[in-house]
Amino acid sequence: MNTSSERNLARLLRQPAVEFCKVINHMADQRDKLVVPIQLADIVLSGRARKVCQRKGITTLDELAAETGDAMLEERGCGEGTYCELRGVLRKHGLQFREEP
8 A cells, every 4th residue: 555655755756757748748839830030042032122122131031021012112123023023922921011000
């Protein structure tokens, strides 16, 4: 027969393993949510679209998506064609330009 202290000891010995499993499961969940920013250098863009982004200091798709469409159209060298190209690249990756407030 197990005494009360033996049961408590067994419970205490199991506790760290349970906590460890919780931490490992949490880390596995977080790993699936990690997102690595996509660099514009890794995407095929026209020279004009690339230059517009360089002038604005945009290096990732997330940074491009943080811009408004109007702000991009105001940039020198960004006409309707370049704007449509950039918008298409964002859409291809499930993103869009930020909307005006």
